[in-house]
Amino acid sequence: MRIMKSWGFYAGKQLLRMLLLMGAVSMVTFFLMKASPVDPLQANVGQAALGTMSQEQVEKLRAYWGTDLPPVQQYVSWAKDFVQGEMGTSLLYRRPVESVIGEKLENSLFLLFFAWVFSGILGITLGVLAGMYRGSILDKGIKGYCILIAATPAFWLALLLLLFFGVWLKVLPIGFSVPIGMEAADVTFFDRMRHAILPILTLSFTGVSNITLHTREKMIDIMESDYMLFARARGETTWEMFWNHGFRNVLLPALTLQFASISEIFGGSVLVEQVFSYPGMGQAAVAAGLGSDLPLLMAVTMISALFVFGGNLTADLLYHIVDPRIRRSKAAL
């Protein structure tokens, strides 16, 4: 019981901090958008259309979008609605933001989930290998790859893959999340995968650099640790040493890092979705930014922040639940 209580308390504290940060994120986003010199009305209705309208009509429109109130009041009313689950109307899509986001989020999650898992598996594997065989050609190769990939912009790699598989080999489609013109019901998992494969590949390849390098450092520490030395002194083979001790000890920090790196993968997806015309959150963010669509951009920012903070929180709690040093010492409190 006591264990539950102490880490329940901890989790509660972290959750509260996360909510506070979410509030701060929403404020920053809102006032940054408000500070923009671009008039959302002009951007969405168009200069010409606005010119032909009477002053009255324009006022009406402003009232409809709530842009006639002072910014602070606008924020408060936005926040009230948001807490109740109402995100307003997208200026760009002329639909409730919830429905736009719902659809984009589904597409993005599909992409992000696979990219996150693949880059995690690939990154940890490469990092462990490089760390175990430090100084070898393998290690040098993996390190070189990490530097190269860290220096490669995700969108350029996306362009190259598109060029190679889409344009030259013509084996994979060039864009969109499903075949154009196909009824939603006819879209199979295979179709979705075919369209998502290049974006997933791009994100997985570019996402590994950080996790690989960190896992490598951690693995080197472990290989030089006393307990690995003792394991060797007790006659364990390299494989046994890795399986019995190395893997367990490296997995927790590596997983933690991977949870904390959601922000990077999300950032990459904004660029990659743009290149592949993949209708996800990232593309919505870009469209909303270009069109000064405040409600949509607010929603995208809030959701992405939720993912980032959620990832950090998970990472933090993971340590508290899995690591016996923290778990059991908490219990003894």
Add this chain to the structure above:
Amino acid sequence: MRTGFFGNRRRRMIFCLCIMILFLLGICVWGLCLEEAAKVTDFSRKNLSPCPAYLFGTDWMGRDMLVRTVRGLSLSIFIGILSAVISAGIALFFGTISAVMGHWVDGLVNGIIDLVMGIPHILLLLLISVALGKGVFGVVTGVALTHWPSLARLIRAEVIQLKESPYIQIAGKLGKGKGYVIRKHMIPHLLPQFIVGLVLIFPHAILHEASITFLGFGLSSEQPAVGIILSESMRYLVTGEWWLAVFPGLFLVLVVVLFYVSGENLRRLLSPGTVHE
């Protein structure tokens, strides 16, 4: 064991560093000279694939892609350096006040750091850029405001450690003035870390500038920024003008790698930790 001038690792590293800096400097200077040349259009030579006269080919308006790429890269490097310097300045400021003042200041700085880290970089950059009406000013501000947190954390930790370290405590007790302690003990210790941190912000700054420009929130489309070049090249990929995307991107990667490797070399040169390897 190799001997001679290049047998010595330290000397070899310094030599490499010089070559890299010269190369990057060369691109900057060359780019500066190409301001007019990058704008020259000549429809008699449009859509040429790479050839001896135009190594990187030409685009649909007959502009020399090599010239445009170099010009774009030099722009990127300048923007990168400018924003990295500002960013490092912010990091120094926040890291130091957080460590020195402690209490609520520390809490506030940590909160701001969490906040900045909480929004994916690209998204925050996009927001700041939109708020400032895009353009060079928006990009520089955006990159500067998003890249400081990790360096700030590092500086905070270092300053706290320094503050607690025996020799500085003793110096204080011996009646040495605050200014003396900072000048004689703090700065010599922090400076190398700061410089390395600064150099390692460059590659990120350059990449993010290119990315945000690529998305249409950065430099305007009249400027031959790498982001613009690549974003324009997308329209011509399907028709087979691959060189529009491949070469500028390749050079961007090269420049970023060079910055990254220089930073790492600098780190190794300045930190005494690597005794054997």
Add this chain to the structure above:
Amino acid sequence: MRETVLEIAHLQISFTQYSRGMRRVELPVIRDLDVEVKEGEMVAVVGSSGSGKSLLAHGVLGILPYNASMKGNILYRGEPLSAERVQRLRGREIVLVPQSLSYLDPLRKVGWQIRRGRKEERVRKKLRELFRRYHLEEAVEEQYPFELSGGMSRRILVSTAMMEEPRLVIADEPTPGLDLKLAKRVMEHFRELADQGAGVLVITHDLELALETADKVVIFYAGTTVEEALCSDFTAEESLRHPYTKALWRALPQHGFQALEGNQPYVKDLPPGCPFFPRCPLRSEACREEVPYRRVRGGRVRCCAFFESPNKEI
């Protein structure tokens, strides 16, 4: 005649280092080391802290770090202990008792680590017996290393060795940080191991403790073994051989606590020849040459004073 389990002659272990990232230097931490351990015998290698004694254990077990190199002869039961042979034997016939809890995996339960993951009933039974013998509760099996107390951890570390059927036990600094009573108890555990027939090599900085439990003591000074003596030789100063050992003898509490002046030289700036030369009261020019390790009165000594006049009592 008891069989000699371990015989080390002219062991040298050195490190390769980059000084200030510029020059590569060889750092001989162990310069010339000779040790013999017989069946049922407990031998203590005594040297001051930080003199590189632990490397002896790592060297014998073939687990030196990548930037270290080893020269010399190591015979195990009469045959050279090659890298392949030691790989087969370590953890089975040759076991190491490490110096601290950091040698246990922090994320594995203690019981699992002692059993090395083996689950057969025979192994479990043996573990329970060991725990009874060392007065450890069965619940300790389910604990993680960080939960163990200092005294408990030594018994756990000794248990790791006892789980096997060792012929040679190497204990690396088994007593630091323990109070005298506990330290004695730990040493007694090793004495028991020897009495059961294993050869035991204890590496320690504590001469007093070693004298109480061991059969033989090997004195290690600045990378070299200077004397091998029976523990009984320490009853009187005259029966000892090397001036350094005699100085150690005089530094013991019961003999007046006289510390020797000066410090052990750092391996980097060692003079050639006898390492004790700068501090030796009996030094002569001959000490600047290589000094052989010679048998004298049932022990061994590396000192020119004997070389010149073997019969002279010093």
